[in-house]
Amino acid sequence: xxxxxxxLKALPGFTTIAVICFVALYLPIIxxxxxxxxxxxxxxxxxxxxxxxxxxxxxxxxxxxxxxxSFQIAVLAATFATIAATMAALATTRTKxxxxxxxxxAFINQPLMVxxxxxxxALLIFFSRIKVWTGYAGLGYLIGAHTAxxxxxxxxxIRARLESMDLTLERAAADLYATPxxxxxxxxxxxxxxxILAGFMLAFVISLDDVVITNFVKLGGQDTLPTYxxxxxxxGITPEINAISTAFLLLSILIVTLFFFASRKRD
Amino acid sequence: xxxxxxxxxxxxxQDIRNRWLLSAPALIIILLAAxxxxxxxxxxxxxxxxxxxxxxxxxxxxxWISVFLQRDIFDDTLSFAxxxxxxxxxxxxxxxxxxxxxxxxxxPTAYFIATRPERTREMWLFLITIPFWTNLLIRTFAxxxxxxxxxxxxxxxIKAGFINQPIQILFTDTAxxxxxxxxxxxxxxxxLYASMEKLDFRLVEAGYxxxxxxxxxxxxxxxxxxxxxxxxxSILVFIPSxxxxxxxxxxxxGKNMMLxxxxxxxxxxxxxxxxxxxxxxxxxxxxxxxxxxxxRNAGSSEVRHG
Numbered sequence: 279x280x281x282x283x284x285x286l287k288a289l290p291g292f293t294t295i296a297v298i299c300f301v302a303l304y305l306p307i308i309x310x311x312x313x314x315x316x317x318x319x320x321x322x323x324x325x326x327x328x329x330x331x332x333x334x335x336x337x338x339x340x341x342x343x344x345x346x347x348s349f350q351i352a353v354l355a356a357t358f359a360t361i362a363a364t365m366a367a368l369a370t371t372r373t374k375x376x377x378x379x380x381x382x383x384a385f386i387n388q389p390l391m392v393x394x395x396x397x398x399x400a401l402l403i404f405f406s407r408i409k410v411w412t413g414y415a416g417l418g419y420l421i422g423a424h425t426a427x428x429x430x431x432x433x434x435x436i437r438a439r440l441e442s443m444d445l446t447l448e449r450a451a452a453d454l455y456a457t458p459x460x461x462x463x464x465x466x467x468x469x470x471x472x473x474i475l476a477g478f479m480l481a482f483v484i485s486l487d488d489v490v491i492t493n494f495v496k497l498g499g500q501d502t503l504p505t506y507x508x509x510x511x512x513x514g515i516t517p518e519i520n521a522i523s524t525a526f527l528l529l530s531i532l533i534v535t536l537f538f539f540a541s542r543k544r545d
Numbered sequence: 546x547x548x549x550x551x552x553x554x555x556x557x558x559q560d561i562r563n564r565w566l567l568s569a570p571a572l573i574i575i576l577l578a579a580x581x582x583x584x585x586x587x588x589x590x591x592x593x594x595x596x597x598x599x600x601x602x603x604x605x606x607x608x609w610i611s612v613f614l615q616r617d618i619f620d621d622t623l624s625f626a627x628x629x630x631x632x633x634x635x636x637x638x639x640x641x642x643x644x645x646x647x648x649x650x651x652x653p654t655a656y657f658i659a660t661r662p663e664r665t666r667e668m669w670l671f672l673i674t675i676p677f678w679t680n681l682l683i684r685t686f687a688x689x690x691x692x693x694x695x696x697x698x699x700x701x702x703i704k705a706g707f708i709n710q711p712i713q714i715l716f717t718d719t720a721x722x723x724x725x726x727x728x729x730x731x732x733x734x735x736x737l738y739a740s741m742e743k744l745d746f747r748l749v750e751a752g753y754x755x756x757x758x759x760x761x762x763x764x765x766x767x768x769x770x771x772x773x774x775x776x777x778x779s780i781l782v783f784i785p786s787x788x789x790x791x792x793x794x795x796x797x798x799g800k801n802m803m804l805x806x807x808x809x810x811x812x813x814x815x816x817x818x819x820x821x822x823x824x825x826x827x828x829x830x831x832x833x834x835x836x837x838x839x840x841r842n843a844g845s846s847e848v849r850h851g
Binding site: 423538 | 560561563564565566567568570571572574575576577578579580581582583585586589599649650651653654656657658660671672673674675676678679680681682683684686687688689690691695696697700727730731734746749750753759763784785787788790791794795804805808809812818821822825826828829832833836
């Protein structure tokens with residue numbers, strides 16, 4: 279092909295704006311990470327390279343405590359959400375439309391449509407009533423809330439995977455006298471696994487990142503890492519928050535990268 | 546013959562029943578921990594405020610009245626609650642501003658990604674996806690650290706001698722908007738990219754062959770074709786902006802509240818749960834109207850193209 283003199287796809291200024299956007303998206307995060315390695319106590323001047331803020335975060339019992347709680351909630355909520363979403367996806371795909379199908383879609387995606395702050399105060403009211411009635415004051419409230427808003431995120435990739443799956447293999451299994459359960463376990467589940475894994479990872483990240491709903495639902499002493507950080511930022515900034523953020527970022531990027539490659543393998 | 550038909554029918558019924566059983570856990574969890582509580586909020590908005598927060602179980606419309614009106618303490622007359630109206634107006638204004646700015650920045654960015662060679666396209670897309678999945682609180686904190694008075698922008702400007710006093714950006718509406726554009730930009734770029742990826746450049750070529758200018762091609766060919774993406778992105782940005790809580794509370798401070806902060810206030814120091822509930826329902830109603838408008842719009846545009 280001859281060198282094209284006229285670039286069909288070029289639009290004046292678009293590349294410049296795009297480059298500005300990419301720089302603007304990453305520069306604040308890079309500066310945030312850089313200040314995590316700052317030896318100075320103030321975050322406005324550079325006092326040389328140091329790991330002391332990471333050490334100070336590591337030795338801060340509240341930080342460790344909140345981190346452990348965040349992981350507990352995220353693992354449990356993502357697991358419950360993924361199981362419920364997998365079942366729901368199996369129930370809502372590969373079928374002709376039936377009464378209530380649209381209703382199910384709307385129901386499952388509802389947490390995506392209501393502003394988080396509204397769900398947060400709704401759960402605050404509801405759970406405070408339950409707490410008065412039952413006296414229960416454990417992590418169950420947070421796990422329940424997280425499971426609910428994680429379900430649509432787990433549901434999406436699982437449903438996408440199911441819809442692109444070949445039905446003939448399951449029919450073959452049935453033809454060979456496999457029971458429905460056996461056909462599911464030996465044929466459907468292995469094929470669906472990448473979708474389930476992707477759904478779990480999305481749900482996990484969503485749960486780990488949540489600030490608003492957690493902040494309203496949590497009881498005293500139930501801080502997760504994001505709500506702990508929110509409280510600290512409001513009180514005043516120390517580079518320790520930069521150090522925690524850096525560790526948190528690293529973890530998120532790791533999970534997203536895994537997700538990216540897991541969902542790419544599909545083809 | 547009839548019995549075979551009956552068996553098929555009952556098998557179908559059985560299948561549907563199984564499908565309801567399978568979806569039951571998800572539906573029950575969402576009913577209990579997402580949808581159900583919303584009805585409680587609706588009920589609470591019609592109750593009287595308790596003296597120490599919570600509610601008293603008697604019917605009252607005070608919560609709804611005080612969304613937009615306030616009762617004078619002395620002569621009991623009603624007047625517009627200017628503070629609330631200002632917050633409603635700020636929320637709408639900043640959300641529309643954020644949506645427009647994310648289009649201005651997101652459109653060229655999505656176009657840039659969509660026109661990369663296939664090998665590198667995925668990498669650019671990945672670069673947009675990472676911030677999307679990065680904690681919103683951390684990204685807001687990153688912006689806060691840059692724009693505050695002791696932040697890098699003000700420090701550099703002062704060192705360069707352009708200004709003597711730091712520019713007050715933090716705790717202004719501008720700060721909230723910068724923060725929201727920053728955190729929600731990926732939500733605009735991703736759906737825009739999805740519709741631009743399918744763009745047929747033969748149409749663009751045809752436009753140039755007919756002596757259209759670059760601007761005319763953009764306005765008359767590219768923009769109408771990717772309009773569904775623009776609308777989807779606008780909805781995705783507008784809705785969380787309107788209900789934003791973390792970004793305005795960190796960047797706007799106590800004075801520049803948005804609806805999310807007003808709701809929090811009523812459930813916290815304000816101790817007016819019915820009012821907080823009424824504002825929550827109002828916010829949800831605005832979001833639902835925006836969503837319905839989107840669904841209707843998307844439906845009709847599909848008909849037109851299909």
